[in-house]
Amino acid sequence: MLCVLFLSFTFKNHEPKGAYFGSNSHIICAGVKAQLCGDCGFGNKKDNCAKCGKWVASSGVQAMLCSDCGFGNKKDNCVKCGKWVASSGVKAQLCSDCGFGNKKDNCVKCNKWIGG
Numbered sequence: 001m002l003c004v005l006f007l008s009f010t011f012k013n014h015e016p017k018g019a020y021f022g023s024n025s026h027i028i029c030a031g032v033k034a035q036l037c038g039d040c041g042f043g044n045k046k047d048n049c050a051k052c053g054k055w056v057a058s059s060g061v062q063a064m065l066c067s068d069c070g071f072g073n074k075k076d077n078c079v080k081c082g083k084w085v086a087s088s089g090v091k092a093q094l095c096s097d098c099g100f101g102n103k104k105d106n107c108v109k110c111n112k113w114i115g116g
Helices: 043-047 072-076 101-105
Strands: 003-011 021-029
Touching: none
Parallel strands: none
Antiparallel strands: 003 021
16 A cells, blocks of 8 residues: 655744754555456466556566445445456556556556655
C-alpha cells in the first residue's frame, strides 16, 4: 500500500526552539492491492500480467488500485473480469514492461496515479 505522509509544522510561542516546536502529521493511504478471481488466477494464469496479459516471469510487481477503483467493496472484485474475488483472492501482478519505473504507481484499472 502506498502511503503519503503530510507534515505541517507550527511554532508555539513563535519561537523555533526544540521544546516549543510542535507538528501535526497526517498519513494518507491511497492504493489497494489488486486481486484476481479464482478463474483469472487459476493455474499459470496467475503468472500473467493483469494489464497486458504477458508472462510476468520473476519480475512480478504487485498491481495496485487507486482510491476510486479500490473503494469499498470494489476492491474485492477481479481486476480482469470484474467478478467477486471471494476467498480465492490471488494477487494481481504486472510484467516488467507495465511495472517499470513509475508505471507501477498507476492504477491497473483506470491508469490514474495512485498517490492520491
